[in-house]
Amino acid sequence: MFVKRVLGAMFASGVGVACLGGVMGVAQAQEKVLNLYSARHYQTDEALYQNFTKQTGIKINRIELGDEPLLERVRNEGKNSPADVLMVVDAARLWKAQIEGFFQPVKSKSLEAKIPAHLRGKDDGKGSEWFGFSTRARVIVYNKDKIKAEDVQNYEDLASPKLKGKLCTRSGSHPYMLSWIGSMIEHLGEAKAEEWARGLVANMARPPRGGDTDQIHAVAAGECGVAVTNTYYWVRLLRSSKPEDKATVAKVGFVWPNQKSTGTHINIAGAGVLKHAPNRAAAVQFLEYLASDEAQGYFANGNNEWPVVKTAVAKNPELDSLGPFKADNLSIATIGVRQVAAQKLLDRVGYK
Known part of the structure; x- marks a missing residue:
């Protein structure tokens, strides 16, 4: 010490x-x-x-x-x-x-x-x-009163005109976001990924700001209908004894994205x-x-x-409660290589 x-x-x-x-x-x-x-x-x-x-x-x-x-x-x-x-x-x-x-x-x-x-x-x-x-997954959360779960089953759905004015995210320049966007470039190709990212910008409920926990609270408050977050932020709320956190969890739904295609993004x-x-x-x-x-x-x-x-066994009931899911096995090294392309793409589409 x-x-x-x-x-x-x-x-x-x-x-x-x-x-x-x-x-x-x-x-x-x-x-x-x-x-x-x-x-x-x-x-x-x-x-x-x-x-x-x-x-x-x-x-x-x-x-x-x-x-x-x-x-x-x-x-x-x-x-x-x-x-x-x-x-x-x-x-x-x-x-x-x-x-x-x-x-x-x-x-x-x-x-x-x-x-x-x-x-x-x-x-x-x-x-x-x-x-x-250790790993964490980037998942979709939605307001149960405003969004139907079937409308947000995939990352690609976040660019749908159905969600115009309903999407919240943190800054596009944050590494969590760059890695996620980089994985989408790898899966969709740069042209389609750019089109998708333009759809995200068009659907923003407000300019990107705050961290992942802020996005979840904003969804619960009705400021936006849907957001993306890393799983450990969600599990923190599940484990919390604070009344305000419990109220947030009660209002928000959780989706493992892309279960019928590439799997959920992992970092x-x-x-x-x-x-x-x-x-x-x-x-x-x-x-x-x-x-x-x-x-x-x-x-x-x-x-x-x-x-x-x-072989490691986690004794975390709230983490276990998320259940099994199909993870994207895209190489983390490959995601890293895509960082520069991801930032340039976001700059082109005006993603702040």
Whole structure:
């Protein structure tokens, strides 16, 4: 905890990377450590880290910031970065880190056996540069009093003239949206995807704003009739004891999109070993731990995400209540590659 507090103070005051490396170097001379940069800031992850230290004796020094600030920090630190592992959310951020050369390939029989190929970075024979450790799905929610479930069974339906003035979304430039749009480009082709996106813009109830939870509340309030959200936001509301959240859930319906075609869009939280990691062995050991059944359970029960490892068992009744569904098995790496095309497409159609 002391090292974590020191690091936080140094970052806040703008102390240089060389000094930061010195502080971590002192700690590493005294004990086995892992330096983690994480965009996950869930209190429930504390048990995840504590259990790793208990099992291995490796202490975790971590910095928790938003995805973009973390990427900027790694970029600025360059080869002097003290970080061993970068953990971020969404294919868009993993792809960005990969193309900027932040990661190094990892060859691990354990990770390759447990994590499906479409949920890890491309392996050119030297190993994958990143791995997905939990998944979430992008689903459709609708106002039960205003929209018929049969009218919103597919992502393509969101562009239907039936929904004019009824659609709410967050900003199109958000990575969650870029990944989703990127998957639609991959499935529909760019021309048809652009036509579809123009339909989304035409159907907007209001300019895109807010996060996924805001979209769900807006649907419940009747501000819009339909929206898209990541599943863990929906499950948070299902698990909430707040009266206002219970009221929202009562008014909103839930749809697994594209069950008769491509399947529902999936994204991940993932991590990789950084190129200049000073503690590479500990970093690989940490990634392998994240794929353990025990760690996978923390992801599911703590932040309502699905484990990527088939043998892991989640004890989350609300997550289980969503039931089985057909998931889109499109490669996460492919979705990442489509980020630039997705942003250009949204710019062309005026999607803010």
